[in-house]
Amino acid sequence: MKRLDTTQPDFRAAFARLLADREGDTARVDAPVAEILAAVRTRGDEALCTYTARFDRMTVTPAGLRITEAEIEAACAAVPAPLLAALDLAAGRIEAFHRAQMPSDLRYVDADGVSLGMRWTALDAVGLYVPGGTAAYPSSVLMNALPARVAGVGRLAMCVPTPDGVLNPLVLAAARRAGVSEIYRVGGAQAVGAMAYGTATIRPVDRVVGPGNAYVAEAKRQVFGRVGIDSIAGPSEVVVVADGGNDPRIVALDLLAQAEHDAMAQSILITTDPDLADRVATAVEAELRTLPRAAIAGASWSGHGAIVTVRDEDEAATLIDEIAPEHLELLLADPEPLFAKVRHAGAVFLGRYCAEAIGDYVGGPNHVLPTSRTARFASGLSVFDFLKRTTFVGAGPDALRRIGPAAVALAHAEGLDAHALSVSARLDALGPDTDRT
Amino acid sequence: MKRLDTTQPDFRAAFARLLADREGDTARVDAPVAEILAAVRTRGDEALCTYTARFDRMTVTPAGLRITEAEIEAACAAVPAPLLAALDLAAGRIEAFHRAQMPSDLRYVDADGVSLGMRWTALDAVGLYVPGGTAAYPSSVLMNALPARVAGVGRLAMCVPTPDGVLNPLVLAAARRAGVSEIYRVGGAQAVGAMAYGTATIRPVDRVVGPGNAYVAEAKRQVFGRVGIDSIAGPSEVVVVADGGNDPRIVALDLLAQAEHDAMAQSILITTDPDLADRVATAVEAELRTLPRAAIAGASWSGHGAIVTVRDEDEAATLIDEIAPEHLELLLADPEPLFAKVRHAGAVFLGRYCAEAIGDYVGGPNHVLPTSRTARFASGLSVFDFLKRTTFVGAGPDALRRIGPAAVALAHAEGLDAHALSVSARLDALGPDTDRT
Numbered sequence: 075m076k077r078l079d080t081t082q083p084d085f086r087a088a089f090a091r092l093l094a095d096r097e098g099d100t101a102r103v104d105a106p107v108a109e110i111l112a113a114v115r116t117r118g119d120e121a122l123c124t125y126t127a128r129f130d131r132m133t134v135t136p137a138g139l140r141i142t143e144a145e146i147e148a149a150c151a152a153v154p155a156p157l158l159a160a161l162d163l164a165a166g167r168i169e170a171f172h173r174a175q176m177p178s179d180l181r182y183v184d185a186d187g188v189s190l191g192m193r194w195t196a197l198d199a200v201g202l203y204v205p206g207g208t209a210a211y212p213s214s215v216l217m218n219a220l221p222a223r224v225a226g227v228g229r230l231a232m233c234v235p236t237p238d239g240v241l242n243p244l245v246l247a248a249a250r251r252a253g254v255s256e257i258y259r260v261g262g263a264q265a266v267g268a269m270a271y272g273t274a275t276i277r278p279v280d281r282v283v284g285p286g287n288a289y290v291a292e293a294k295r296q297v298f299g300r301v302g303i304d305s306i307a308g309p310s311e312v313v314v315v316a317d318g319g320n321d322p323r324i325v326a327l328d329l330l331a332q333a334e335h336d337a338m339a340q341s342i343l344i345t346t347d348p349d350l351a352d353r354v355a356t357a358v359e360a361e362l363r364t365l366p367r368a369a370i371a372g373a374s375w376s377g378h379g380a381i382v383t384v385r386d387e388d389e390a391a392t393l394i395d396e397i398a399p400e401h402l403e404l405l406l407a408d409p410e411p412l413f414a415k416v417r418h419a420g421a422v423f424l425g426r427y428c429a430e431a432i433g434d435y436v437g438g439p440n441h442v443l444p445t446s447r448t449a450r451f452a453s454g455l456s457v458f459d460f461l462k463r464t465t466f467v468g469a470g471p472d473a474l475r476r477i478g479p480a481a482v483a484l485a486h487a488e489g490l491d492a493h494a495l496s497v498s499a500r501l502d503a504l505g506p507d508t509d510r511t
Numbered sequence: 512m513k514r515l516d517t518t519q520p521d522f523r524a525a526f527a528r529l530l531a532d533r534e535g536d537t538a539r540v541d542a543p544v545a546e547i548l549a550a551v552r553t554r555g556d557e558a559l560c561t562y563t564a565r566f567d568r569m570t571v572t573p574a575g576l577r578i579t580e581a582e583i584e585a586a587c588a589a590v591p592a593p594l595l596a597a598l599d600l601a602a603g604r605i606e607a608f609h610r611a612q613m614p615s616d617l618r619y620v621d622a623d624g625v626s627l628g629m630r631w632t633a634l635d636a637v638g639l640y641v642p643g644g645t646a647a648y649p650s651s652v653l654m655n656a657l658p659a660r661v662a663g664v665g666r667l668a669m670c671v672p673t674p675d676g677v678l679n680p681l682v683l684a685a686a687r688r689a690g691v692s693e694i695y696r697v698g699g700a701q702a703v704g705a706m707a708y709g710t711a712t713i714r715p716v717d718r719v720v721g722p723g724n725a726y727v728a729e730a731k732r733q734v735f736g737r738v739g740i741d742s743i744a745g746p747s748e749v750v751v752v753a754d755g756g757n758d759p760r761i762v763a764l765d766l767l768a769q770a771e772h773d774a775m776a777q778s779i780l781i782t783t784d785p786d787l788a789d790r791v792a793t794a795v796e797a798e799l800r801t802l803p804r805a806a807i808a809g810a811s812w813s814g815h816g817a818i819v820t821v822r823d824e825d826e827a828a829t830l831i832d833e834i835a836p837e838h839l840e841l842l843l844a845d846p847e848p849l850f851a852k853v854r855h856a857g858a859v860f861l862g863r864y865c866a867e868a869i870g871d872y873v874g875g876p877n878h879v880l881p882t883s884r885t886a887r888f889a890s891g892l893s894v895f896d897f898l899k900r901t902t903f904v905g906a907g908p909d910a911l912r913r914i915g916p917a918a919v920a921l922a923h924a925e926g927l928d929a930h931a932l933s934v935s936a937r938l939d940a941l942g943p944d945t946d947r948t
Contacts (some may be wrong), residue, residue, distance in 0.1 A: 104541075114529055116920040157924055160917035167914065171902075172620065180611055189861065190608055190875050195854050211925050244924055280888040295735070299743055302888035306736055321940065327933040334929045366515055366928045413903070414786070417632050424828045424905030426624065431930040432906055435918040438627050439902035451634050451739035453900040463890040465608075465876035468861030471870055472945055477604065480597035481872040487594055487681055488648050493804045493868040495570050496764040503758065 075355065075379040077488035080389055083318035092380050093397065096309050096338055096446065107292040108265045119275050125264040130206075132239040134259065139275050141246070142256040149246035158247060163250050164436045165216050171438030172224040175457050186476045187252055189468035194461045196226035197302075199277070201269030202254065203284035203294075204245060206235035206261050213434060217441050217455065218251035218284050225460035230254045231269060231279055236263020263293035270297035273476075283459065284441070304459060308446035309338035312398040312430055313419075315390055315412065316354070318347040320405050320426060325350070326357035331431050333374035334367040340378040342397065344390050351381045391415035398449040401430045421448045471504050512792065512816040517826050529817050530834065533746050533775055533883065544700045544729040549588050551704030556712050562701040567643075569676040569695065576712050578678070578694040586683035595684060599875045602653050602688050608875030609661040612894050623913045626905035631898045633663035634739075636714070638706030639691065640721035640731075641682060643698050649685035650871060654878050654892065655721050656689035662897035667691045668706060669718055672698020699723075703730035707738045720896065722879070741896060745883035746775035749867055750834055750856075751841040752827055752849065753791070755784040757863060762787070763794035765840055768868050770785035770811035771804040778813040779834065781827050788818045828852035833887040838867050857886045 076087050113121040119136035126134050128330050150158070181191035200222045204215055215232070222230055232249055234242070236259040249257055258276055260268060266286075272278030281302035282294055294303040310334035316325045329341035345351050358375060362368045384390050391412060394402060398418035406412065409424045416422070420443035434441045444452035469477065478497045485493035541932050550558040556573035563571050571688055574772075587595070637659045641652055646818040652669070659667055669686055671679070673800035695713055696704060709715030718739035719731055749769035753762045766778035782788050795812060799805045821827050828849060832840060835855035842924040843849065846861045853859070857880035860867050871878045881889035906914065913935045922930035 142528055150560040157920055160920040160924075163914065163917040164921060167621075167623075167625075170621065174617055174627070175629060177614060182611065184604075184607065184875075186604075188607075188874065190611070192612060192893075198854075213925065235772055295732070298735075299745070299885070300731070302885075308736070321936075324933065324936050324940070327929055327936055330929040331927070331933045334927060358676070361929070361932075364686045365932075366926070371929060387774035416901070418636075418899075419901050421833070422901055424901040424903055425907065427908055427911045428904060428906045429918075429933040429937060431922055431927075431933045432911070432914065432918055433904055434930060435712055435921045436914045437625065437904035437906075438621075439629070439904055444899075448736070448739075449899065450902075451899060454902055456629075456900065456902075458895070458900075462855075462881075462886065462888060463893065463895075464853075464856050464859055464886075465891055465893075466859040466861055467870055467876055468846070469863060469865045469874075470862065474864045474869070477600065477869065477873045479867075481869055482600060483597040484650055484872045485868055487597075488650065489803070490768070490771060490868075491762055492767040492798070492808060493871060495798075496761065496768045496866040499758075499761050499764055500866060503761070504864075 075375050075381065077351070077380040078380060080382070080384045085416065089393070089396070093447070095100050095378055096340060101413045102291045103288050103452065107289055110263040111267040111293060111296055113499040114273065115271045118273035122260050122264050122268055122273060125262065126260060129262055130235050130237045136275050138414065139258050139260060141241070141259055145241060146246050146250055146257065149241055149243035150250055152243040153247045157244065161212065161216070161248055161251055164213065166434050167217055167438040168220045169224055172221045172457050176224065177458070177461070187470065187473040188477065191466050192475060193466065194465045195464065197229070197460050197462065198227070199229040199231065199279040200227045200460060201279035201282045202230060202232040203265055203282060203286050203290055204234040205286050205290070206230060206237050209247050210234065213441065214285060215245055215248035216250060216252050219249065219254050221440065221455060221457050222460040223253045225457040227460050229279070231256045231258070231276065232395060233258045233260045233265035233269060235259070235265070263289045266290055266293035266297060270301045273317070281460070282420045304442070304455060305444060305448065305452050306320060309339040309340065310335055311342070311397070311399050312401040312403065312444050313342045313344060313394055313397055314403040314405060315344045315351060316405040317345065318350050319407060320350065322350060322353035322357040325354045325405065326361050328429055329354070329358060329375070329379065330361055330371045331429070332401065333371040333379065334365065337370050337373035337377065339374045342379070343381045344384055344393060345381070346384055346386060348383050351383050355381060387412045388415070400443045400445045400449060400465045401433070403428070403430055418449050420444045420454050474500060475504065491497065512795070512812050512818065514788070515817060515819040515881035517819070520766060526830070526833070530884070532815055533777060537558045540725050540729045544726055544733060547700040548704040548730060548733055551701050551710065552708045555710035559697050559701050559705055559710060562699065563697060566699055566861045567672050567674045569673065573712050576695050576697060578696055582678060583683050585689055586680035587677055587687060589680040590684045593688070598653070598685055598688055599648065601650065604873055604875040605653055605657045606661055609658045609894050613661065614895070616896070624907065624910040627904050629901045630901045632901065633665070633799055634897050634899065635664070636666040636668065636716040637664045637897060639669040640702060640719060640723050640727055641669060641671040642723050642727070643674050647671065647679045647682050649681040650878065651722060651934060652682055652685035653689050654688065656691050658877065658892060658894050659897040660690045662894040664897050666716070668693045668695070668713065670695045670697045670702035670706060672696070672702070676743045683773065700726045700730035703734060707734035717912065718897070720892065741879070741883065742881060742889050742891060746777065747772055747882050748777040748779070748834070748836050749838040749840065750779045750781060750831055750836040751840045751842060752781045753787060754782065754844065755787050756844055757842050758785065758948050759787060759790035759794040760798070762791045762842065765866055766791070766795060766816065767798055767802060768811070768866070770808040770816065771802065774807050774810035774814065776811045778786055778812060779816070780818045781830060782818070783791045783821055783823060785820050788820050792818060801806065824849045825852070831856065835885060837880045837882045838870070840865070840867055841919065855886050857881045857891050869910065911937060912941065
């Protein structure tokens, strides 16, 4: 963990190093992924079964790729009732927020008599990738699937690897609760290829979303254009802004909740209170002695963690925008003034009671968020990822007379004569505007 | 040009071939583009000058990369006044539509007492790529720059190659009218690299947009993640739905306006009237005898054009959704019933008077649209491309008591104990809800 202080002369250099310390090219897996995608595209189900045997150590036939209703039923029955209730509370809250997020269509006639508008429609089919093993989070299934459902997507296909044939009951229960229509036991780049190109068993989708390892990320990058994809997630981060009124242990736990995800995660505390800074540093070390995932959280904290003392909230706001954090906690008596100053952050948690973990599960907004400083230009997953816009314009004779000649002039200037003629031929057919003479 | 008829037994096979006839892998330029990007990243301006000398046959120093105010002034002075007026009419209409498109923030408190919302903010800096030569369209400068300005982007940098040092006055005039802040005489993958990574002269941006050749498209693909990009445009298309009440020559000109863009463009007429079909086919041939860009338009029409006769509007709607056209003209007495049935199209032009070319220049909606069937999942350029969302959630003691325990249960189920502790420690500190006993 690094200690930084904005009053120190080397602060800017130290802060620049902090921002850059997780950069660097990720492993290049272009070639193996291209090979897998080509195999899936040309050989379909047979390639899926071959790769599943190789990577997930299990034999499966094309007919067995789809997880059956009976298997899903059995999985749901295996989940304790209190956990199903928690899943249901989370799902209800996520649905409600994403319903509130739904945009409205636009339609109006302007002063030139032109009809204009924009209509939102849902995608027909979406594919959700869910990682296997320890990164298989049922909460992520809800966060990826429910916005698609709320947006009105008709078909939701999900792919999840089942290494050694082991199913994750809570993931299947979350998929059922979220309205996933089909689930396949396929993972990796081959799953992304199947959803993008389609096979005899898995029909193609229009967009592929969901987290995954480097192979999955590269596969999404390679199928981009053929289908839509969501953002490619990098290492995750939190910035916690806390004043002296906080319990240092709670601040420490918030920092560690981020750090326990991944040794590459980054937790940064920003505070105006040097005393709190010291006490949080001590509390983090104390918690690391008992935390089950202390190895990961400790590696993250020692490698990428930081405590930054600042003069005031204005300075905090400036640093936050430079970091553009995925998660921002404002553990302040009144978080609103600082919140109003922040421009770049994926999701913000307001006030001392609102742990970031609330947002991971039950807050309502999405927990799939722009990582690694991409909140400068990107947003969290939302209904907008599952909708597209059709714009439209209508012009009658009068409107054409008003705006058509400018189109003819510009088309000629661009050397596009058929464009110009397509408008001027209509103007000629109309003749002079006798209504106006 | 192919003639298809939905009543013929081979229709489905012929239609599938029509949909697929422009597919196929584009030229792979990954390696040369990666090399250019690496050079720009490590050597900065010097690499830009070297590539500009090589590709654009002109000597430029770092200090000369930026096009000066005096050059822009001189360019604007060289544009005839009527053309400037047409540009201004177009710009005003594009601005007005994109202002109407601006979304609203969301903020509410739900039944559990949780504060929730979503705030839209503009990107800080955007880079516009403008191709050189014949594909340098001033209208595209307006269409790319104005939505960014309307969204509130503070800094708009533009890169345009100037082969042999030749500036395009109308492109510079459009850039000035659209509020572009900086213009650089750099093109190709090197321009994309400069905007993504920054050099001493060109500060980095947060998102790169604008059309370009295969090198520019591949460069955008490779910098994606570091910065945002817009969609990567493929060959363009129009579907024209026309009934017997249309002048065949006007329908033919609309088909040719698409075809004259590019030999890979695709123009499809759908009609219930076999007689119109014949007369449009004849009219296209007649226009091709005099059209200046007849070589391109003729290659597009003969290679990819089609006339499809259908039984009724329902059949037309089904085919349109399968094509998911970039542009859709409904040249019908009442276009609304068919428009209501269409789900997948980039932009729609309503009624006999509204040529697609109106939308290219002066309609108001954006002409940067999803091509090559991507309207299934993608949308045209808009203010949404230059905004991002920050979601937020706030929970006080009562709200935490209601929703916190479910978060604790789910965090434990996912094996994330610091997550669980960060919530349960707060619940413990609150103690029992004495207000409620």
